[in-house]
Amino acid sequence: MQLDINGLTPAQFLAEYWQKKPLVIRQGFKHFQDLISPEELAGLAMDELVESRRVYQQAGQWQAEFGPFDSYDHLGERDWTLIVQALNNWVPDAEALIQCFDFIPRWRLDDVMVSFATPGGGVGPHIDLYDVFICQGSGRRRWRVGDLGPHKEFAAHPALLHTEAFEPIIDTELLPGDILYIPPGFPHDGITLEQSLSFSVGYRTASAKDMVSALADHLSEQDLGTQQIEDPDRELTTRSGCVDNRDLARLRTQLTNMLTDELVSEFSGRYLTQSKCALDLPDEP
Structure with missing residues (x-):
């Protein structure tokens, strides 16, 4: 599998588009082959160890259900989507897809998500907080992407955060082998035109809040950072309820x-390489 970014080198793509603006990549993969069939995907979604969900509309209301699933007959032949996360945990061929984007370090990788949708299917207009390369497999899907801005988000369902209507800066159909790159914060909405599969390679970011929380756990688990503040040079205070500038400096x-450097290196190595969809396998008897 070989990636062609509209004739751009990876360095040019990073300089001009990465975390800056979306890009439609026509025939990024020539002769692209689905990594999994719809029937195999349905079988995978029957496994309780696999993170899967279905999204559809019922009486004009958005619905979301979490797997495992054993039947789809009641959903009909239109307007529903099956999503499986971390396909790279289950399908070895997904590694070849990830390797095509290895000009981005692996510690930024989130997972490979696969989406099967019937005509009219989608998950609604939304905003992601990660970079994603949406690789179109079999079938066709129409994508609309808006610009950055103060878009209002709302809960269309307890498991679905949608965004208000937006003016598209991209409105296009993806055909097999086409790729749509979307940076964080750009609203987008995909509607399937015919039964289709798409494979999304996502790259996560790390917020300071998440890292500080994880660092606190790391310090507790490793019994680190136990040193107490020392202040043998303390001066007389006349305001016992005040934390003065010298105390703040301490x-x-x-x-x-x-x-x-040692702590940051050790913590980063553990935190940044931890899989979002780590397998919780049962212990051997």
Whole structure:
């Protein structure tokens, strides 16, 4: 499998598009072959270890259900979507797809998501907080992408966060082998025109909040950062309820001194390489 980014080199793509603006990549993969068939995907979604969901509309209302699933007959032949996360955990051929994007480091990789949809199927207009390359497999899907802006989001369903209507800056059909790159924050909406499969290679970001929370867990698990603040040079205070600037400096120094290169390296190695969809396999008897 070989990737062609509209004739751009990976360096040019990163300089001009990565985390800047969306891009339609025509025939990024020539002669693209689905990594899995709809029947195999349905079988995978029967496994309780696989993260799967179905999205559809019923009486004009959005619905979402989480697997495992054993039947789809009641959904009919239109307007529903089956999604499976972390296909790379289950289908070895997904590794070849990931390798095509290895100009982005693996620690940024989230997973490979696969979406099967019947005509009219989609998950609704939404905004993602990660970079994604949506690789069209069999079938056709229409995509609309809006620009960055103060888009209002709302819960169309407890499991579906949608965004208000937006003016598209991209309105196009993806054919087999086409790719749509969407950076974080750009609203988008995909509607399937005929039964289709798409494979999304997602790249996550890490917020300071998430990293600090994970770092606190790491310190607790490894029994690190236990040193106490020392202040043998403390001066007389006349305001016992005040945390003065010298105390704030001590607190800041205590925190920053803890973040040694060794600690940051060890923590980052654990945190950034942890799979979003880690397998929770049962212990051997």
